[in-house]
Amino acid sequence: MASLPSSSSHRIEVFWHEGMLNHDAGTGVFDSAMDPGFLDVLEKHPENSDRVKNMVSILKKGPISPYISWHTGRPAQIPELLSFHTLVYIKELVQAEEAGSGKTLCAGTFLNPGSWDASLLAAGTALSAMKCILDGYGKIAYALVRPPGHHAQPTQADGYCFLNNAGIAVQLALDSGCRRVVTIDIDVHYGNGTAEGFYHSDNVLTISLHMNHGSWGPSHPQSGSIDELGEGEGLGFNLNIPLPNGTGDRGYEYAMNELVVSAVQKFEPEMMVLVIGQDSSAFDPNGRQCLTMEGYREIGRIVRKLADKHSDGRLLIVQEGGYHITYSAYCLHATLEGVLNLPVPLLSDPIAYYPEDEALAVKVVDSVKQHWKNIVPFFIEDQSVRYGLSLSFLE
Numbered sequence: 001m002a003s004l005p006s007s008s009s010h011r012i013e014v015f016w017h018e019g020m021l022n023h024d025a026g027t028g029v030f031d032s033a034m035d036p037g038f039l040d041v042l043e044k045h046p047e048n049s050d051r052v053k054n055m056v057s058i059l060k061k062g063p064i065s066p067y068i069s070w071h072t073g074r075p076a077q078i079p080e081l082l083s084f085h086t087l088v089y090i091k092e093l094v095q096a097e098e099a100g101s102g103k104t105l106c107a108g109t110f111l112n113p114g115s116w117d118a119s120l121l122a123a124g125t126a127l128s129a130m131k132c133i134l135d136g137y138g139k140i141a142y143a144l145v146r147p148p149g150h151h152a153q154p155t156q157a158d159g160y161c162f163l164n165n166a167g168i169a170v171q172l173a174l175d176s177g178c179r180r181v182v183t184i185d186i187d188v189h190y191g192n193g194t195a196e197g198f199y200h201s202d203n204v205l206t207i208s209l210h211m212n213h214g215s216w217g218p219s220h221p222q223s224g225s226i227d228e229l230g231e232g233e234g235l236g237f238n239l240n241i242p243l244p245n246g247t248g249d250r251g252y253e254y255a256m257n258e259l260v261v262s263a264v265q266k267f268e269p270e271m272m273v274l275v276i277g278q279d280s281s282a283f284d285p286n287g288r289q290c291l292t293m294e295g296y297r298e299i300g301r302i303v304r305k306l307a308d309k310h311s312d313g314r315l316l317i318v319q320e321g322g323y324h325i326t327y328s329a330y331c332l333h334a335t336l337e338g339v340l341n342l343p344v345p346l347l348s349d350p351i352a353y354y355p356e357d358e359a360l361a362v363k364v365v366d367s368v369k370q371h372w373k374n375i376v377p378f379f380i381e382d383q384s385v386r387y388g389l390s391l392s393f394l395e
């Protein structure tokens with residue numbers, strides 16, 4: 001086995017803590033925790049520890065292992081959470097933990113004994129990964145965390161998420177002097193919590209590529225549509241790219257190159273955050289976007305190129321969803337291969353290829369681009385006349 005690459009650009013600092021395995025959302029009919037009584041086999045909640053055990057395992061035993069440097073995460077302290085969440089909301093979580101009996105915070109989202117400690121570890125581990133980059137120890141860091149975070153909003157839990165791990169890490173970067181941070185969220189669901197946290201800010205450009213699932217109730221009022229662009233100073237700094245079911249590898253590559261690359265180039269971030277979910281894969285129980293390992297690999301390459309160009313290679317990767325126990329691990333491996341910009345794939349795809357409808361994706365991406373050209377300050381020539389906004393990063 002090769003020795004660990006010495007250059008920080010050819011190495012990924014992975015932050016992990018096994019205490020995160022102690023969050024157990026139980027069993028039921030899919031993610032409902034309900035037992036109607038007529039099924040012999042109830043399945044584990046999709047967000048279970050097995051999925052993450054395999055992610056840890058493939059990074060330790062797979063061919064990417066020589067490129068990985070392992071670090072132990074830590075729990076976040078309550079004051080650190082208040083950079084993103086309200087005190088009222090955090091108190092609600094602490095009280096639910098102290099009650100000790102488990103609590104349903106919203107559909108499919110269960111805070112059981114062990115969940116709060118795991119959540120603190122997820123947030124603290126994301127902070128450790130960001131700090132590693134900010135301190136100059138590494139260029140590329142990956143926070144391998146659960147429970148996930150990108151649906152958690154400043155004031156409420158949503159979609160299996162309690163604390164917004166990526167959002168808290170972004171806030172640390174801002175508080176440490178970074179003036180512009182971009183988050184690129186490729187989880188199959190809209191990163192509504194992260195978007196909400198920075199909706200009024202022009203310091204953070206939040207971009208989300210997702211299945212066009214819309215709002216799913218009071219915990220997730222955001223629609224993820226192209227019209228949710230941010231507000232006030234943040235107008236134009238939340239870019240949503242809802243993609244049709246079955247978009248596939250080439251459609252995602254087209255969306256990345258036509259929309260994400262242009263936006264990031266104009267924003268010129270000092271720090272990049274790639275928010276990953278393997279639930280965009282072809283075999284995920286929660287998603288229908290049909291990405292394969294090669295699609296994830298290409299997204300990794302594109303993001304790495306952007307990081308090298310704009311943020312001096314500084315890139316934080318934060319784990320979100322991804323519920324197929326086997327394929328999520330393989331797709332993670334492929335994403336990190338892409339981020340490392342390795343010349344040839346290290347691992348072949350173990351599952352069959354899936355057909356995709358490139359023409360459909362192209363049509364949608366082109367319509368989003370036209371919409372941005374008409375409305376988003378990034379894509380119109382004389383923004384100051386139309387909006388009177390301060391867009392110093394365009395100068």
Ligand SMILES: [Zn+2]
Nearest residue numbers: 187188189321
């Ligand atoms: Zn997801």
